[in-house]
Amino acid sequence: MAVLARPRWILPILVAAIAVHGAGCADGGEPRVPDEADDDAAADPASPTADTVGGAAPAAVSLPANIPADFPIPPQSTISSADALTDDDGTLTNVTILSEGDPEAGYAWYRDALTQAGWTVTAEAHSDGTRSLHADKGESYVDLTVVGDPSGRTRAGAAIWKINP
Secondary structure, eight states, rough: OOOOOTTTTTHHHHHHHHSSSSSSOOSSOOOOOOOOOGGGGGOOOOOOSSSSSSSOOOOOOOOOTSSOOOBBTTTTTEEEEEEEEESSEEEEEEEEEEEEOHHHHHHHHHHHHHHHTOEEEEEEEETTTEEEEEETTTTTEEEEEEEEETEEEEEEEEEEEEEEE
C-alpha cells in the first residue's frame, strides 16, 4: 500500500482554521513585533496581551517566549490563545489574536505587515467571509486565517513554522 506524502502546510492550515472563528484588526497601525517585554505585558494596558479589545473581554494570555520575532502583532489586540511546540528542526507556534474592526481591513493589515517583515505571500483564499494566506520566508512559513466573529471582533489564527538556524 502506497503512503501519500502530505504537503507540510496542510496541518497548520487546519489548526489555524479551527482556532479561528472570526478575524481582523483595522486600526492601520504599525506592526508590533514581540520582545522580551511580553512577559510583563499583562500589566501594560497598551499591550496586545492586555484586555484592550472593547466589549465582552476574552481571557488574555502571554505570548510564547519563542514566537518568531518577525511575526507582526496588531496594535490594540488581545492574544486569546498561544502555544508553541519545538523539536530539533524548528518551532511551530499557534496563536489566536482578537482585534476590533472589519475582517477585510484586518486581513489587509496582516498581509501588508507580513510582506514588510520579509515574508512572501504564496497563496491566498477567500470563502464565506474567511480570508487566509500562506507565506514563506526561507524554509519557514506562516498560515493565517482571518474571520469576523458575532461580537463584532476580528479573529486571526496563525500557525507559524520557524526553522531552527
